[in-house]
Amino acid sequence: MTYCLAIKVDRGLVFASDSCTSAGVDYVTTYSKMHSFIWPEDRAIFILTSGNLATTQAVINNIRRHLDDPDADFDLRQARHMFEIAHYIGTLSQTEQRQHADAAKHANISIEASFIVGGQINGRPPEILLIYPQGNYISASPQTPFLQIGENKYGKPILDRMITGDTTLEDAARCALVSLDSTMRSNLSVGPPLEVAIYQKDGLDTPRRLKLTLSTPLFQALQTRWNEGLQHAFRELPRFDWE
Amino acid sequence: MTYCLAIKVDRGLVFASDSCTSAGVDYVTTYSKMHSFIWPEDRAIFILTSGNLATTQAVINNIRRHLDDPDADFDLRQARHMFEIAHYIGTLSQTEQRQHADAAKHANISIEASFIVGGQINGRPPEILLIYPQGNYISASPQTPFLQIGENKYGKPILDRMITGDTTLEDAARCALVSLDSTMRSNLSVGPPLEVAIYQKDGLDTPRRLKLTLSTPLFQALQTRWNEGLQHAFRELPRFDWE
Numbered sequence: 001m002t003y004c005l006a007i008k009v010d011r012g013l014v015f016a017s018d019s020c021t022s023a024g025v026d027y028v029t030t031y032s033k034m035h036s037f038i039w040p041e042d043r044a045i046f047i048l049t050s051g052n053l054a055t056t057q058a059v060i061n062n063i064r065r066h067l068d069d070p071d072a073d074f075d076l077r078q079a080r081h082m083f084e085i086a087h088y089i090g091t092l093s094q095t096e097q098r099q100h101a102d103a104a105k106h107a108n109i110s111i112e113a114s115f116i117v118g119g120q121i122n123g124r125p126p127e128i129l130l131i132y133p134q135g136n137y138i139s140a141s142p143q144t145p146f147l148q149i150g151e152n153k154y155g156k157p158i159l160d161r162m163i164t165g166d167t168t169l170e171d172a173a174r175c176a177l178v179s180l181d182s183t184m185r186s187n188l189s190v191g192p193p194l195e196v197a198i199y200q201k202d203g204l205d206t207p208r209r210l211k212l213t214l215s216t217p218l219f220q221a222l223q224t225r226w227n228e229g230l231q232h233a234f235r236e237l238p239r240f241d242w243e
Numbered sequence: 244m245t246y247c248l249a250i251k252v253d254r255g256l257v258f259a260s261d262s263c264t265s266a267g268v269d270y271v272t273t274y275s276k277m278h279s280f281i282w283p284e285d286r287a288i289f290i291l292t293s294g295n296l297a298t299t300q301a302v303i304n305n306i307r308r309h310l311d312d313p314d315a316d317f318d319l320r321q322a323r324h325m326f327e328i329a330h331y332i333g334t335l336s337q338t339e340q341r342q343h344a345d346a347a348k349h350a351n352i353s354i355e356a357s358f359i360v361g362g363q364i365n366g367r368p369p370e371i372l373l374i375y376p377q378g379n380y381i382s383a384s385p386q387t388p389f390l391q392i393g394e395n396k397y398g399k400p401i402l403d404r405m406i407t408g409d410t411t412l413e414d415a416a417r418c419a420l421v422s423l424d425s426t427m428r429s430n431l432s433v434g435p436p437l438e439v440a441i442y443q444k445d446g447l448d449t450p451r452r453l454k455l456t457l458s459t460p461l462f463q464a465l466q467t468r469w470n471e472g473l474q475h476a477f478r479e480l481p482r483f484d485w486e
Contacts, residue, residue, distance in 0.1 A: 153396030157425040161470065162477060174480045182400040208485070221481040229476020230404060236472055237417045238464040242451070 001189035002150030003180060004033055004048035006116045006128040007172045008140050010165045012201040013118050013126050015046045016176035018150075018184070020191035021053050034195045035060055037067075037076050040205050044119045045076055045085065046197055050149035051113030051133065058096040059089060059113065082119065082127040083137070089115050090135030097133070114149040119199065126201050154186040155179030169198050177212070177219070178226055194219070244432035245393030246423060247276055247291035249359045249371040250415045251383050253408045255444040256361050256369050258289045259419035261393075261427070263434035264296050277438045278303055280310075280319050283448050287362045288319055288328065289440055293392035294356030294376065301339040302332060302356065325362065325370040326380070332358050333378030340376070357392040362442065369444050397429040398422030412441050420455070420462065421469055437462070 004017040017033040031053065037045040047063075049056035066072035079085045097104075097111050104111045118128035130147040131137040140147050146159050155178075162175045173196050183190045198208040212219040247260040260276040274296065280288040290306075292299035309315035322328045340347075340354050347354045361371035373390040374380040383390050389402050398421075405418045416439050426433045441451040455462040 153429070154400050156429045157397050157400075158473075160428050161473060170483055170486055171477070173483070174477070178477075178480070185403050186396070186399045210483075218481060218483070225480050226476060227404065229472070229479055230401075233469060233472020233476055234405060234414070234417070234421075237421075237468050238461060240413055240416070240453075240461070243413055 001187060002033060002050040003148070003152065003155060003183045003187075003190045004050055004116060004150055005146055005148045005152075005155070005159070005176055005179060006046070006048065006118045006140075007146040007159070007163055007167075007176060008118070008126065008128045009145060009163070009167045009169065009172050010201070011169050012203070013046070013120075013128060013199040014169060014172040014176055015048060015116070015118065015195075015197040015199070016173070016180060017048050017195050018180060018190045019193050019195065020189060022189050028189070028191075030191075030193070032195060034197060035063075036197060036207070037063075038206055039077065041122065042204065043077070043079075043121045044199055044204055044207065045117065046119050046199070046207075047089070048116040048149065049113065050115070052109075052111040054100075055093060055096050055111050055113040056115070059092045059115070062092050062096075063089070079121065081124065082117065082121060082129060083139070085117050086129040086131050086137040089117055090131045090137055093131065093133070094135040116147050116149055120201070120204060122204055126199065151183055151187050151190050155183040158182060169200065173198050173210075174222065177222055181219075181223055181226065244430060245276060245293040246391070246395065246398060246426045246430075246433045247293055247359060247393055248389055248391045248395075248398070248402070248419055248422060249289070249291065249361045249383075250389045250402070250406055250410075250419060251361070251369065251371045252388060252406070252410045252412065252415050253444070254412050255446070256289070256363075256371060256442040257412060257415040257419055258291060258359070258361065258438075258440040258442070259416070259423060260291050260438050261423060261433045262436050262438065263432060265432050271432070271434075273434075273436070275438060277440060278306075279440060279450070280306075281449055282320065284365065285447065286320070286322075286364045287442055287447055287450065288360065289362050289442070289450075290332070291359040291392065292356065293358070295352075295354040297343075298336060298339050298354050298356040299358070302335045302358070305335050305339075306332070322364065324367065325360065325364060325372060326382070328360050329372040329374050329380040332360055333374045333380055336374065336376070337378040359390050359392055363444070363447060365447055369442065394426055394430050394433050398426040401425060412443065416441050416453075417465065420465055424466055424469065 066075040112133035115131040196210040309318040355376035358374040363369040439453040
């Protein structure tokens, strides 16, 4: 399973992902699910992947192949709007899925995949979009300034409570880590290392990147403090009238 | 949608449920999903329901009918173990589902239902069990001393963090309310009033019951304090090294 999320605040974007990939409980492996494509001063594009690993790898491979092919009809550098990239990824995903649809149906295997794409193209605002397995896509809204793919429910309440447009990039990144931590505790198939990219609006440059394992002091401190904070908050809750 | 949960701690049991029932977004109604059957000094039995309302109502109706029928093969008073009651509820549920299976399949409607049953029979320890739509059932474990039905993921992280065997009944009830509150914020189809029953081990008597709406002062205070506590915990999280 997977859990990836992207947050859009006034100051920029945060992307975060786990790295656990499982084809059943007996074949659990570690793959990065965060892919970045940066052309300084021109565009910074981040892609998060969830779902069937063969499908997501094929999509990323095709994206790279088109960038190497001067005759490609479309590639990440040619896009003028972020939604064109979402459409492109959705088309690549659908094409790949169609190729293997009959065999997958026969084997009763899902080859579906979801993606989040985000970033900024010079002259345009930062954006994040979620691409469904069917190839269609949605963008985040001011009311819900985040998008999630994979095992998204355990980590949603903290995002619902904390994230608004004026959240700082650092607070958004901390919130993403808490959201990932809550998900890992409740679902064994979401696991480290955790990757975080922090993109500053109009930076159009390499973002801050973090890769955190369970033994990274920052992540350990975050887990401990959050747990202590929750325990404290819990002890402060009002008593029932008979207590 | 629904969210119900039961918690088993050393000192007894806590049951909690929302009351929102929806057949699509345009037919949202309020039904209690918590049913209690108390014979003081002998047994206290609580049933929480989730899933198709026709199926759950039929099951509860049959349970009541058997209690009124001196010739019934089995009823809640005859059970010597809680798992017998789980088996009985599972059988009633399956019988009801089978009656309407063809029509439901034809209409592409799910008539599945899940249940939590718990309580205590005199001379035996308190127990909680979850009954799947297929009629089979599981009990809670010391490592995971709670069971959930319905929209269970949003509210699970706080239970994972807070509930252990030695949690007090009042803390378990507060945790259930926080878990319900988090779920209501993240999923519009889970809604008030919230019902809570607190059963003290070996009480074999009427439990404490609470019914909370959004305007109940206790629930408002709990929401406010929890939100403040989370905001405080969030502000105390460690900084990144560049901050």
